[in-house]
Amino acid sequence: MTGLVLASLLPSAVASASFLGMELSMRDEVLVTELTVDGYPGRRYPVPFDPAFMDAELEEAWVASPTGGRIDVPAWAVDTLSVVSGMPSALVVAFPGAMGEGGFLRATVTDRSSAWSRGAWFDFTAPEWPDSVRIVFRDSGREPVWSGEGYEFSMDGRDAVFTAGPSAGRLSVSCFTDWDDLYEFLRTSFDEAANAPVPSSVRGAAIEAAASGADGTMIAARLRTILCNSFRLKSAGHPASLLEVDPLETLMRTRSADRLEMALVAVSILEAMDMDAELLFGAADRAEVPIPSDWDRPLVSIALADGRVLLIDPSAYLNSAFHVPDRESMDILGPGCGRPLEPPAGGPEDFWRETWTVAPDGSFALEVLTGGSADSLLRHRLAGLDGPSASASLALWLLQGGGPAAIESLETTDLFDLSTPASLCACGRLPDIVAPGSQILLPRLPVRQENGTQRIWNLPARIAAFSRGLSLSGGGFSLEEVDGGPACPAALFEM
Numbered sequence: 484m485t486g487l488v489l490a491s492l493l494p495s496a497v498a499s500a501s502f503l504g505m506e507l508s509m510r511d512e513v514l515v516t517e518l519t520v521d522g523y524p525g526r527r528y529p530v531p532f533d534p535a536f537m538d539a540e541l542e543e544a545w546v547a548s549p550t551g552g553r554i555d556v557p558a559w560a561v562d563t564l565s566v567v568s569g570m571p572s573a574l575v576v577a578f579p580g581a582m583g584e585g586g587f588l589r590a591t592v593t594d595r596s597s598a599w600s601r602g603a604w605f606d607f608t609a610p611e612w613p614d615s616v617r618i619v620f621r622d623s624g625r626e627p628v629w630s631g632e633g634y635e636f637s638m639d640g641r642d643a644v645f646t647a648g649p650s651a652g653r654l655s656v657s658c659f660t661d662w663d664d665l666y667e668f669l670r671t672s673f674d675e676a677a678n679a680p681v682p683s684s685v686r687g688a689a690i691e692a693a694a695s696g697a698d699g700t701m702i703a704a705r706l707r708t709i710l711c712n713s714f715r716l717k718s719a720g721h722p723a724s725l726l727e728v729d730p731l732e733t734l735m736r737t738r739s740a741d742r743l744e745m746a747l748v749a750v751s752i753l754e755a756m757d758m759d760a761e762l763l764f765g766a767a768d769r770a771e772v773p774i775p776s777d778w779d780r781p782l783v784s785i786a787l788a789d790g791r792v793l794l795i796d797p798s799a800y801l802n803s804a805f806h807v808p809d810r811e812s813m814d815i816l817g818p819g820c821g822r823p824l825e826p827p828a829g830g831p832e833d834f835w836r837e838t839w840t841v842a843p844d845g846s847f848a849l850e851v852l853t854g855g856s857a858d859s860l861l862r863h864r865l866a867g868l869d870g871p872s873a874s875a876s877l878a879l880w881l882l883q884g885g886g887p888a889a890i891e892s893l894e895t896t897d898l899f900d901l902s903t904p905a906s907l908c909a910c911g912r913l914p915d916i917v918a919p920g921s922q923i924l925l926p927r928l929p930v931r932q933e934n935g936t937q938r939i940w941n942l943p944a945r946i947a948a949f950s951r952g953l954s955l956s957g958g959g960f961s962l963e964e965v966d967g968g969p970a971c972p973a974a975l976f977e978m
Contacts, residue, residue, distance in 0.1 A: 501521060502519065502613055505519075506519075506619075508621075509599060513593060514593070516591070516594070517589065518530065518591075520589075521587035522612075523588070529575075530575055530592060532592075540592070540593050542591040547588075596727075598726060600671075605620075606654075606655050607653070609633070616651065617646050618654070619642045619644045619645070620645075623642065626638065629654065632653075633648045633649070635648060655774050659772075666820070668775065669778060670762055679730060685748075685751050688706075688752045689752050689755035692752060693756055700787070701902070703753075703793050707797070714748070716740065726743070731747065734748055742781050745797040758785060759785065759786040763782040764780060764815070765778065765782050765807075767812050781797070793827075796808065801859060801901075802862070802901065803831055805830055806830060806855050806856065814826075831855045833935045834936070836850075836853070838941070841943060846910070846912050847926070849908070858905045861907065862905050864876065865895055865907070878911075880928055885929075888926055891912065894909070917942065917944050920978040925950075927972065936964075937964070939961060940974070945958075945977045946975070949962055949973070950972040952964065
């Protein structure tokens with residue numbers, strides 16, 4: 484579908500009413516958007532802009548005064564879309580005096596990215612401030628494929644018209660015939676790069692990954708470690724980064740890649756080892772119709788000889804090899820699916836285990852075991868640190884948990900080796916000694932882990948009282964916290 488979204492100021496609208504409209508014109512696979520804004524309460528109006536898909540430029544912006552005159556917004560008052568790195572939107576600044584009763588803002592944005600090669604698609608959430616929002620797909624000729632609540636649809640000649648009601652939320656309009664059509668569109672540039680001659684560096688990486696043994700699981704885990712340690716992930720704000728990939732030779736030379744390019748490298752290395760790998764796309768909060776911007780998580784499935792299927796996220800930096808962030812809330816789009824599916828079962832269990840052993844003089848030993856998303860927490864906190872810097876980071880972490888501690892020794896697993904779970908062992912000293920009748924503030928590492936969290940404190944004296952949310956065990960010498968407890972747990976010892 485070649486579409487035009489037209490939203491213009493209605494002549495019959497009350498002068499003081501607020502209004503938002505957008506006009507998107509397809510011109511030789513270039514998307515031109517015209518905005519009409521009336522009665523916006525702020526001084527800076529945000530223009531919707533997704534840098535992962537769009538390579539846009541602000542052509543002009545002007546304000547119509549209440550008397551009908553035109554005031555061009557000067558260059559210094561405009562943030563150009565094409566140079567806003569990593570931002571979810573760009574901003575047009577209008578003079579506050581010009582946005583008075585009867586005046587409105589007009590702006591034109593041109594997007595020359597490849598996101599529109601199949602036609603115009605649209606994903607929009609109505610803001611709260613306008614009294615009215617009107618969207619028209621001109622020359623559609625028919626009702627397009629769309630989903631959304633709180634919108635009225637009608638045809639005006641060949642134009643498809645959407646009018647937002649008071650409870651309007653997200654509106655998604657698609658130009659894709661079905662889910663398979665969207666999948667093929669998302670991987671167009673990927674296929675072009677994958678079908679080019681494979682550079683020798685890819686075969687070298689395959690040999691390095693295969694050195695871990697013949698087991699497919701071990702090879703996949705080793706590959707994740709290689710990618711994490713040898714590639715720099717580009718900013719997600721790189722224009723058109725999700726749809727356009729550089730040649731494999733360039734990626735292997737620069738060792739810099741975005742998410743889709745990381746998936747390309749992973750699939751190419753696996754195929755060089757004659758392993759069955761396939762590109763998938765994940766979406767955590769998708770529309771009911773095919774919208775490219777929903778599917779921003781390139782993933783790779785690996786079919787093993789024993790029939791099992793592994794799912795990896797090649798760009799999940801410092802995550803255990805088979806942990807896919809947000810896997811439980813994600814839908815998967817793959818070849819020939821016909822519709823979005825749930826991800827294959829598997830992946831490591833999410834858990835965080837802290838075990839503290841405290842001596843009468845306040846010295847302690849700490850062991851932390853992790854899995855899944857908790858594994859990533861430990862890696863991101865301590866990876867790349869050693870000696871005093873690592874001890875200082877752990878001490879600061881403990882202080883954020885509510886109590887100070889001196890760290891005397893610290894050992895971790897290799898936090899850059901994604902094939903093994905992240906863990907640590909530390910020894911140190913608390914500020915308080917344990918004496919009969921004394922109270923101790925129980926040390927803890929604060930983690931944002933909703934499920935699978937367990938803390939055990941093995942203490943040197945029998946416990947008389949303790950904070951709510953803990954349970955007594957070990958003959959009265961141990962306390963346990965499971966899946967959440969007090970922010971500053973404490974224990975009182977018997978006399």
